[in-house]
Amino acid sequence: MRDSPSHYGSITRCLHWLIAILVILQLTSSFFNILWEGNVYSQAIVQWHTTIGVGILALMAIRTLWAISQLRHRPEHRGALQKAAIWGHALMYLVLLLMPLSGMAFTWGLGYGVYVFGTAYWTDADVPWAAAFGQLHAPLSWFLSALVTGHILMAGYHRLIRRDDTLHRMLGR
Numbered sequence: 001m002r003d004s005p006s007h008y009g010s011i012t013r014c015l016h017w018l019i020a021i022l023v024i025l026q027l028t029s030s031f032f033n034i035l036w037e038g039n040v041y042s043q044a045i046v047q048w049h050t051t052i053g054v055g056i057l058a059l060m061a062i063r064t065l066w067a068i069s070q071l072r073h074r075p076e077h078r079g080a081l082q083k084a085a086i087w088g089h090a091l092m093y094l095v096l097l098l099m100p101l102s103g104m105a106f107t108w109g110l111g112y113g114v115y116v117f118g119t120a121y122w123t124d125a126d127v128p129w130a131a132a133f134g135q136l137h138a139p140l141s142w143f144l145s146a147l148v149t150g151h152i153l154m155a156g157y158h159r160l161i162r163r164d165d166t167l168h169r170m171l172g173r
């Protein structure tokens, strides 16, 4: 279950792939809706946007605590490119925490409350600083998309060009 210098353990891998699927659902459903408003895929997912987003926040809180507890056992990153990967991963943690927080601040600050499984919490607030922080939500989503695209390209580079075991250690092989 724990991480080791040769591979990521099952808890890290489950959290990685579960959050990856949820984040990709959030980003693609929202962006497809801008490009092709009302399409079936976006309609099915966007109605769960705030619920999935709050779920990602809860999973990211667990993942951050777990990552801190595993820091000294994780696969090593040596060399300049690998050090860049560590910073890239840390940046993704930060943005994955700020994304749902800014989304919640957006709806809470404007008084709509935060919808989770159809129930609105903290309605009727009027908090200008929260609404202002919420304005970061859309720009952050573009930044996160760029980070995730770079991350997937780098995973492909390791697998197809360098042919090393970077992808395998996240797949558990």
Ligand code: HEM
Pocket: 023, 026, 027, 030, 031, 034, 049, 050, 051, 052, 053, 054, 056, 096, 099, 100, 101, 102, 103, 104, 105, 106, 107, 114, 115, 134, 135, 137, 138, 139, 141, 142
């Ligand atoms: C990691 C979690 C989340 C991701 C990846 C995400 C992603 C996105 C994206 C891509 C958009 C469209 C941006 C655009 O129009 O250019 C969006 C809009 C929006 N999201 Fe999220 N979201 C997340 C969590 C949340 C949460 C938790 C809430 C509220 C509880 C929320 C509320 C909103 C609202 C109200 C909008 C429309 C307003 C706006 O465009 O700024 N989101 N989100």
Ligand code: HEM
Pocket: 012, 016, 019, 020, 021, 023, 024, 067, 075, 085, 089, 090, 092, 093, 096, 148, 151, 152, 155, 156, 166, 167, 168, 170
């Ligand atoms: C929204 C999608 C994704 C996010 C937010 C994400 C985020 C992360 C983060 C933060 C790490 C650092 C390890 C950790 O703490 O868990 C990581 C590692 C990794 N991810 Fe992703 N990931 C995503 C999708 C993917 C996809 C689609 C692939 C494969 C094509 C992938 C392959 C990997 C690999 C191979 C590692 C290990 C890299 C290393 O040890 O240097 N990820 N990912």
